[in-house]
Amino acid sequence: xxxxxxxxxxxxxxxxxxxxxxxxxxxxxxxxxxxxxxxxxxxxxxxxxxxxxxxxxxxxxxxxxxxxxxxxxxxxxxxxxxxxxxxxxxxxxxxxxxxxxxxxxxxxxxxxxxxxxxxxxxxxxxxxxxxxxxxxxxxxxxxxxxxxxxxxxxxxxxxxxxxxxxxxxxxxxxxxxxxxxxxxxxxxxxxxxxxxxxxxxxxxx
Numbered sequence: 174x175x176x177x178x179x180x181x182x183x184x185x186x187x188x189x190x191x192x193x194x195x196x197x198x199x200x201x202x203x204x205x206x207x208x209x210x211x212x213x214x215x216x217x218x219x220x221x222x223x224x225x226x227x228x229x230x231x232x233x234x235x236x237x238x239x240x241x242x243x244x245x246x247x248x249x250x251x252x253x254x255x256x257x258x259x260x261x262x263x264x265x266x267x268x269x270x271x272x273x274x275x276x277x278x279x280x281x282x283x284x285x286x287x288x289x290x291x292x293x294x295x296x297x298x299x300x301x302x303x304x305x306x307x308x309x310x311x312x313x314x315x316x317x318x319x320x321x322x323x324x325x326x327x328x329x330x331x332x333x334x335x336x337x338x339x340x341x342x343x344x345x346x347x348x349x350x351x352x353x354x355x356x357x358x359x360x361x362x363x364x365x366x367x368x369x370x371x372x373x374x375x376x377x378x
Contacts, residue, residue, distance in 0.1 A: 179351065180351065180353065180359060181349060181351035181359035181361055182359075183361065183373060183375065186349070186361055186373065188370075188371065188373075189371065190344070190347035190349075190363035190371055191233075191234075191344075193347070193349060193363075194233070194271060194347065197264070197267075197269060197271060197349070198233075200267060201262075201264045201267060201269070204264065204266045204267055205266050206264060206265075206266055208229070209262075209264065210230045210231075211227050211228075211229060211230075211262075212227065212228060212229070212230050212240070212260050212261065212262050213225050213226070213227055213260065213262075213263070214226060214227075214228050214240065214248060214258055214259075214260055215258060215259040215260075215261070216247075216248050216251040216252055216257075216258050217251060217255055217257075218251055218254060218255060219254040219255050224247060224248070224251065226248060228240040228241075228242065230260075230262075231288065231339070236341060237342050237344065238260060238273060238341065238342045238344070239280060239339050239340070239341045239342075240339065240340060241285070241288055241337070241338060241339045241340075242305070242337070242338075242339075242340065243300070243303070243304075243305035243306070243334070243336055243337050244279075244336045244337065244338060245304070245305065245306070245307075245336045246305040246306040247306045249305075249336075249340075252277050252340060256276055256277045256278065257274075257275065257276050257277060258274070258275075258277045258340075258342055259273070259274045260272065260273040260274075260342060268351060268352030269349070269350065269351055269352070270349075270350040271347065271348070271349055271350070272346075272347070272348040272350070273342065273344045273346070273347050273348075274344070274345055274346045275342050275343045275344045275345040275346065276342070276343055277340050277341065277342045277343075278340070278341055278343070279338060279340060279341075280338060280339030280340065280341050284338075284339060285337070285338030285339045286333055288339060289334065289337065289338075294331065297331045298319050298322055298323055298331065299319065300334045300337050301322050301331060301332070301334050302315060302318040302319045302322055303315060345365065346362065346363065346364055347362065347363040347371075348361070348362045348363075349361045349363075353378075356378060357378055358378035359375075359378075360375065360376040360377070360378055361373060361374070361375055361376075362375075362376055
C-alpha cells in the first residue's frame with residue numbers, strides 16, 4: 174500500500190498527541206527524508222507582523238518542543254516580544270504534516286550550555302562568530318572571524334556564546350494531516366479538554 178493511502182482514523186489515533194507525534198516522527202526518521210527534524214518556526218512581532226524559517230528540533234518530551242538559536246536573531250527578538258510560536262513539520266515522502274502551536278519560553282542557561290557543549294567544535298565556532306540576523310560586510314569577514322576564534326582558543330574549550338540558547342514551545346494545539354487521494358485529506362486536531370485530557374476533532378480538508 175502506498176504510504177499516501179494510509180488513512181488517519183480517530184479510532185487509530187493515539188489519545189495523547191505527544192504519543193501520536195512520537196509514532197509519526199519515528200516513521201519519518203525511518204523514511205528517505207534527509208532531515209526529519211527540520212521544522213518551520215513561525216513567529217510574529219508584538220504588532221502581528223509574521224515571519225517563518227526552518228530550524229532543527231533538538232528535543233521533545235512532556236515539557237515541550239525545543240530548538241536552539243541566537244537570542245538576538247530576528248526570531249529570538251520576536252519571541253521575547255511575543256512569546257508564542259507555531260511549528261510545522263512537513264514529511265513529503267509520507268504525505269504528512271504536523272502543526273503545533275503554543276507559548277514559548279527560554280530553556281535554562283544550564284540546559285543551553287549543555288547543548289552547546291554537545292555540538293561539534295566547528296558548529297560552536299560558527300555560533301560564536303556569527304552575529305545572527307545582523308548585516309555583515311562579506312562572507313570573507315565571517316570566515317576570518319571563525320579563523321581568529323579558532324586560533325585564539327586553539328588549546329582550550331571555547332567560551333559559551335553570550336546570546337545563544339534554547340526555546341521550548343509548550344503545545345496548546347496539535348494538528349495532524351495525512352494526504353489522501355482526490356484531496357480528501359485526513360485532518361485530526363487535538364485541543365485541551367477537561368481534566369488535563371485532550372479532545373480530538375476532525376476538520377474538513
